[in-house]
Amino acid sequence: MRDFQARSLSPPDRPHDEENSIAEELRQQQQKAELFAEVTLKIRQSLQLKEILSTTVSEVQRILKADRVLIYQLWTDRTGKIISEAVLPDVQSILGYEFPDEVFPTDYQTLYAKGRVQAISDVSDPKSGVASCLIDFLTQFGIKAKLIVPIVITLNPHSGDQVKNNKLWGLLIAHHCRQAPHDWSEFELELMQQLADQIAIAISQGELLEHLEDMVTDRTAKLRHVNLELQQEIVERKQAEDALRCSEEQLRLITNALPVLIAYVDAKQNYQFNNQAYEKWLGKSPESIRGKHLNQVWDCYDRMEPWVSKVLSGEVVIYENEIQWIDGTSRSVSVTYIPHQEGKGKQQKIKGFFALITDISDRKAIERMKDEFISVVSHELRTPLTSIHSALKILATGRLGSLTRDGHQMLEIADENTDRLVRLVNGVLDLQRIEAGEVTMNRQVCNAADLMVTATEAIQAMAQQYDVFLSTAPIEVEIWADADYIVQVLMNLLSNAIKFSSREGRIELTLRCRANQLQFEVRDWGPGIPPEQLERIFDRFYQVDSSDSRKKGGTGLGLTICRKIIEQHGGRLWAESVLGEGSRFIFTIPPLNYGEL
Amino acid sequence: MSEKCILIIDDEESIQTVVEFGLKMTAGWEVISASSGNEGISRAQADHPDMILLDVMMPEMDGLATFRALQLNDQTRSIPVIFLTAKAQASEKRLFNETGVNGIITKPFNALELAQQICKVLNWTE
Structure with missing residues (x-):
């Protein structure tokens, strides 16, 4: 089969009669043109390759009057199959036959891919160059003469290298089975070649179509996928919206159930959210307030404005205010503003603030009642105390009659306890006033020394009575304080130190000047205070040892009052102690030039 | 110390009594008493005491009103007055001082030390 060579085409036989010859040629040319047009039309009418191939073989068979016309498709493994055939009824059909690769070696394929046409007028003629083994192969299908035209398709028409891009798709083959030799005319060759080209075009178009269809399928699939994703996103968004709505509804339910005014105000001071309490308390429904400026809602906006500015600068604000209720009554409220911040550092921005307003009228009323009660009771106690106190002192002089020794002892007990009662009443009253904010420290420049x-x-007499040595190291430094109250604190701390010192004990009062504060210290060498009680001793009526307190005649209010006084001065009071080694009571006062002046 | 006549105006009789005892005992002063503002004004007009101890908190006419009435009266205007008060707060003391009163003594006080306190406030020499 390797020796199989293409025979050069023999020139068509010329009729002797020149005129007839010309007429015949003209007729053939016309027929050829018509035929090409017809076949091309038929081929182009369909986009289905199978139909195209079938039309092609039928038309070729009809025109060439060949016994068999077929299309052999070549596969990549070099085997192939007859996929289309037009055959005369009395000739054997070989449609569907598959041929092994050895029938069609690679070098043949290369030649065909380059466009080789093979026309054999008689396969049995040794000149035809058909190998003997192949003659038998051809004979079994009754083939006597054959014309083979390659169907070559261009893979990538836009690429430069035409030859490289050419691919042998298959072969268009015509057989004559009944008579040989059959000299293939130029017309036959041309027709076959033209049709092979048409088939190649149709295949390319088909492949292009297939590719397009693939692309369409692919795009459709992608589109469907995107569509699905979109639908999923819509569902998710809807779910998120539902969840948000549900959460908002829950929040609204909760905030509406609370007996507190709750609101969100934006940076322009316009309400964006209000709970139902606004309607209940103020007669202003959330719908009617939404979007309104604070000063459109509150008559007392002037009082609120500084606090609003503060929260919009990023600070949490807590203050008390008086507001008008729907029934016309004035109520005390505690107001908390919490800034709504977004971003961090320099990017930080205040978007608005949350406002919580609680009615504290009842608490305020109770506080007022308590304060009034303490005040009245304390004042009312003072008058009878004066009488008892004075009467006992007069009795003790003995000028109204002498008493027995036991009588004197009883009188002394009554006298001492009256003093204590007086101190207690004073203490309770002092504390109540400081806590109620009624005490204003009358601060002036004074000398710490x-x-x-x-x-x-003032405390020296007591120190002597207890036989305690008191040393002071005064320092000439100016402070900004209420002298009376600071002396009261110092006396209280010194008297405590004296009471808890042993006989012949020692007490020191010192002052240290620190960078931004002055530190007073009362030091004793008494029994000391257990660590867990160092803070509790500042609680009212708390004493380290209750038996001690009775013995020392304290009221249990002294340290509480001292701490309040120091706090009112912007300072701090605390205790340090080591059991068995004594205690230090230390308080700080800001120096003269520290903020106040 | 020369003998003085002191008028105590206080609605509490026990106070009147301890003041009388205390002043008599320690200074030998004479003490006359009144239980209301009006009674006090009448006694002041009639007896011309050397000074008046005037309780601030009294029903009907309180100490401040009584003091104002005494100031408006030619016969009593020149008599020194010291308030007796249970209100010990500095701000209240300031308020009382602004009335032009001669001094303030805070309850509870010791009747035995009262004469000394009065002398100190009024600059009476012994």
Whole structure:
């Protein structure tokens, strides 16, 4: 089969009669043109390759009057199959036959891909160059003469290298089975070649169509996928919206159920959210307030404005206010503003704030009642106390008659406890006033040394009574304080130290000047205070040892009052102690030039 | 110390009594008493005491009103007055001082130390 060679085409036989010859040629040319047009039309009428191939073989068979016309498709493994055939009824059909690769070696394929046409007029003629083994092969299908035209398709028409891009798709083959030799005319060759080209075009178009269809399928699939994703996103968004709505509804239910005014105000001071309490308390429904500026809602906006500015600068704000109720009554409220911040650092932005307003009228009323009660009771106690106190003192002089020794002892007990009662009443009243904010420290420039000396002198008699040595190291430094109250604190701390010192004990009052504060210290060498009680001793009526307190005649209010006084001065009071080694009571006062002046 | 006549105006009789005892005992002063503002004004007009101890908190006419009435009266205007008060707060003391009163003594006080306190406030020498 390797020796199989293409025979050069023999020129068509010329009729002797020149005129007839010309007429015949003209007729053939016309027929050829018509035929090409017809076949091309038929081929182009369909986009289905199978139909195209079938039309092609039928038309070729009809025109060439060949016994068999077929299309052999070549596969990539070099085997192939007859996929279309037009055959005369009395000739054997070979449609569907598959041929092994050895029938069609690679070098043949290369030649065909380059466009080789093979026309054999008689396969049995040794000149035809058909190998003997192949003659038998051809004979079994009754083939006597054959014309083979390659169907070559261009893979990528836009690529430059035409030859490389050419691919042998298959072969268009015509057989004559009944008579040989059959000399293939140029017309036959041309027709076959033209039709092979048409088939190639149709295949390319088909492949293109297939490719397009693939692309359409692919795009459709992608579109469907995107569509699905979109639908999923819509569903998810809807779910999120539902969840948000549900959450908002829950929040609204909760906030509406609370007896507190709850609102969100934006940075322009316009309400964006209000709970139902606004309607219940103020007669202003959330719908009617939404979007309104604070000053359109509140008559007392002037009082609120500084606090609003503060929260919009990023600070949490808590203050008390008086607001008008729907029934016309004035109520005390506690107001909390919490800034709504977004971003961090320099990017931080205040978007608005949350406002919580709680009615504290009842608490305020109770506080007022308590304060009034304490005040009245304390005042009312003072008058009878004056009488008892004075009467006992007069009795004790003995000028109204002498008493027995036991009588004197009883009188002394009554006298001492009256003093204690007086201190207690004063203490309770002091504390109540400080806590109620009724006490305003009358701060002035004063000399710390003077205060220390005053307190020491005032307490000296007591120190002597207890046989305690009191030393002071006054420092000349100016402070900004209410002298009376600081002396009261110093006396209280010194008297405590004296009471808890042993006989012949020692007490020191010192002052240290620190960078931004002055530190007073009362030091004793008494029994000391257990660590867990160092803070509790500042609680009212709390004493380290209750038996001690009775013995020392304390009221249990002294340290509480002292701490309040120091706090009112912007300072701090605390205790340090080591059991068995004594205690230090230390308080700080900001120096003169520290903020106040 | 020369003998003085002191008028105590206080609705509490026990206060009147301890003041009388205390002042008599420690200074030998004479003490006359009144239980209301009006009674006090009458006694002041009639007896011309050397000074008046005036309780601030009294029913009907309180100490401040009584003091104002005494100030408006030619016969009593020159008599020194010291308030007796249970209100010990500095702000209240300031308020009382602004009335032009001669001094303030805070309850509870010791009747035995009262004469000394009065002398100190009024600059009476012994």
